[in-house]
Amino acid sequence: MASSTNSAHEAATGVFPPFDPSTFGSQLLWLALTFAALYILMSKVALPRIGEILEVRRDRIEGDLAEAERLKQKTDQAIKSYEAELADAKQKAHNIAEETRDSIRADLEKKRAKVEADLAKKMAAAENDIRETKEAAMGHVEEIASDTALAIVTNIVGRTAQKATKDAVAKVVKG
Amino acid sequence: MANDPIKQFKITDIFTIGGAGEGETGGFEIAFTNSALFMVITVVSISAFLILSTRGRGLVPGRLQLLSEMLYEFVANMVRSSAGTEGMKFFPFVFSLFMFVLVANLFGMVPYFFTVTSHIIVTFALAMLVISVVIIYGFMRNGLGFLKLFVPAGVPGYVLPIVIPIEIVSFLSRPISLSVRLFANMLAGHITLKVFAGFIVSLSSLGAVGVLGATLPFAMTVALTALEFLVSALQAYVFAVLTSMYLNDAIHPSH
Amino acid sequence: MTNSDKNGAGKDAPKGLAGGVPTGDLDARIRAARQKGGYGEYQTKPKEHLSGHAKASRLGTEFIAAILVGGFIGYFADMAMGTTPWFLLVMVLVGFVAGVLNVVRAAARMNAEAIITPDMDLGPKAHRDDADGK
Numbered sequence: 008m009a010s011s012t013n014s015a016h017e018a019a020t021g022v023f024p025p026f027d028p029s030t031f032g033s034q035l036l037w038l039a040l041t042f043a044a045l046y047i048l049m050s051k052v053a054l055p056r057i058g059e060i061l062e063v064r065r066d067r068i069e070g071d072l073a074e075a076e077r078l079k080q081k082t083d084q085a086i087k088s089y090e091a092e093l094a095d096a097k098q099k100a101h102n103i104a105e106e107t108r109d110s111i112r113a114d115l116e117k118k119r120a121k122v123e124a125d126l127a128k129k130m131a132a133a134e135n136d137i138r139e140t141k142e143a144a145m146g147h148v149e150e151i152a153s154d155t156a157l158a159i160v161t162n163i164v165g166r167t168a169q170k171a172t173k174d175a176v177a178k179v180v181k182g
Numbered sequence: 183m184a185n186d187p188i189k190q191f192k193i194t195d196i197f198t199i200g201g202a203g204e205g206e207t208g209g210f211e212i213a214f215t216n217s218a219l220f221m222v223i224t225v226v227s228i229s230a231f232l233i234l235s236t237r238g239r240g241l242v243p244g245r246l247q248l249l250s251e252m253l254y255e256f257v258a259n260m261v262r263s264s265a266g267t268e269g270m271k272f273f274p275f276v277f278s279l280f281m282f283v284l285v286a287n288l289f290g291m292v293p294y295f296f297t298v299t300s301h302i303i304v305t306f307a308l309a310m311l312v313i314s315v316v317i318i319y320g321f322m323r324n325g326l327g328f329l330k331l332f333v334p335a336g337v338p339g340y341v342l343p344i345v346i347p348i349e350i351v352s353f354l355s356r357p358i359s360l361s362v363r364l365f366a367n368m369l370a371g372h373i374t375l376k377v378f379a380g381f382i383v384s385l386s387s388l389g390a391v392g393v394l395g396a397t398l399p400f401a402m403t404v405a406l407t408a409l410e411f412l413v414s415a416l417q418a419y420v421f422a423v424l425t426s427m428y429l430n431d432a433i434h435p436s437h
Numbered sequence: 438m439t440n441s442d443k444n445g446a447g448k449d450a451p452k453g454l455a456g457g458v459p460t461g462d463l464d465a466r467i468r469a470a471r472q473k474g475g476y477g478e479y480q481t482k483p484k485e486h487l488s489g490h491a492k493a494s495r496l497g498t499e500f501i502a503a504i505l506v507g508g509f510i511g512y513f514a515d516m517a518m519g520t521t522p523w524f525l526l527v528m529v530l531v532g533f534v535a536g537v538l539n540v541v542r543a544a545a546r547m548n549a550e551a552i553i554t555p556d557m558d559l560g561p562k563a564h565r566d567d568a569d570g571k
Binding site for chain 3: 347348349351352354355356358359362363366367416417419420424427
Binding site: 023024025026027030031033034035036037038039041042044045046048049050052053054056057058059060061063064067 | 188191192193212213214215217218221222224225228229232233236239240241243247250251254255273274275277278281282298300301302303304307308311365369
């Protein structure tokens with residue numbers, strides 16, 4: 008422990024060093040100087056710089072996140088509009104098909120109706136024809152029958168009872 | 183040399199400035215001591231590290247820059263949570279204190295290095311600095327309202343003569359406890375370490391049996407060293423946290 | 438595939454892109470990044486609860502320091518006024534009380550600031566609100 012160089016505390020060699028008052032002055036002085044220097048360096052250089060770095064990073068990340076959010080929304084919108092358009096197109100296609108089908112059906116219906124009407128008319132005409140023919144034929148039948156009967160009667164009887172024969176024939180034919 | 187656990191705290195002059203002639207008054211003699219040397223080393227290390235590591239201002243921090251940023255955020259969060267946003271104006275102050283104490287403590291762990299914070303005058307000066315800032319800012323901000331700190335709310339008038347001295351003593355005990363805690367922890371830890379390290383040296387000089395016997399103190403020294411590193415960091419943290427809390431009192435004196 | 442229920446809901450509903458909304462995962466990731474606020478703040482929130490050692494060293498010195506301060510004040514008051522030992526006695530007592538007050542306050546603050554995690558055992562029917570103090 009024999010210290011030879013300590014001019015500052017020769018008087019206090021026996022004192023426990025941390026409590027040696029003779030060193031207080033110098034320690035305080037150097038502490039003040041060094042701590043002041045540290046404080047100035049920290050508050051003027053180091054801390055503003057770190058703060059700025061953190062700030063810039065925060066802003067950057069914030070900005071990137073916002074950008075990501077924006078792009079994501081844009082994408083979502085695009086997808087939505089795409090889907091809406093898709094649905095629209097499908098609906099349209101569906102409508103067109105439906106319309107076409109309807110118009111074709113209507114056309115067909117119309118044509119068929121026309122054909123049927125035509126057919127019905129023709130049928131009616133034909134029936135009419137037939138009836139007329141039949142009626143004409145029937146008229147002829149009476150005449151022929153009465154002629155025939157008259158001839159037979161004349162042949163048999165020899166005299167002609169034209170009116171009676173005619174009536175009788177008509178009776179038969181009608182009866 | 184290694185056997186005397188007290189010697190590590192001894193302050194020795196490295197050189198002196200001025201006062202060449204008369205030594206008896208010592209009036210203008212300024213000694214640059216080992217203590218001063220380590221204060222300078224501490225400050226230079228802190229500044230160099232923080233300033234150089236952030237030189238690149240990398241958006242993506244490197245390892246050293248990350249460490250600087252973590253220290254920054256750590257202290258910033260501590261101040262913000264203890265003293266609020268207004269307390270952030272003292273952030274450089276608390277940060278300087280924290281770093282100074284932390285790095286001085288950690289340097290003290292290196293063998294043959296001087297521990298600046300193992301001297302009561304240093305820790306006391308730092309604590310007085312803190313409490314001065316608290317008092318000065320408290321009065322500047324709150325005027326005489328700062329005295330409300332000594333008058334707890336909701337106490338009937340007739341007990342005030344008892345309560346106020348108690349509060350004053352309680353307040354004045356803060357710098358004492360702040361400085362004594364740091365000083366005592368560093369001093370005790372270093373003495374213990376030195377004592378155990380001394381055992382190793384003296385035991386191993388006894389020959390083979392001694393070397394065998396030295397394993398126990400060696401294990402103790404290793405464990406103690408780990409503990410001391412923890413204590414160094416923790417004491418710096420406690421010092422800074424309490425500083426923030428006291429600053430909070432200056433900002434909001436009524437509690 | 439969610440096509441089956443889609444088809445059930447509306448006939449011939451547009452299928453969209455396969456696999457549902459492709460940006461759903463992105464949304465969650467952006468939200469997570471926001472919430473984490475992982476920039477700059479490295480989850481180094483100072484533990485409001487000091488570790489045990491720090492607590493112990495705090496409380497001990499706060500107590501002793503108050504007695505010391507009381508003693509000093511008393512001693513110098515006695516010296517100044519020549520009233521030895523009365524001021525010393527009184528102020529040591531005051532210091533003792535102040536020390537107790539220091540410890541109680543520090544402990545109260547530690548309790549108030551203790552981080553209550555959900556998995557902590559707070560005893561029966563403990564609510565998170567209890568931790569807020571004040």
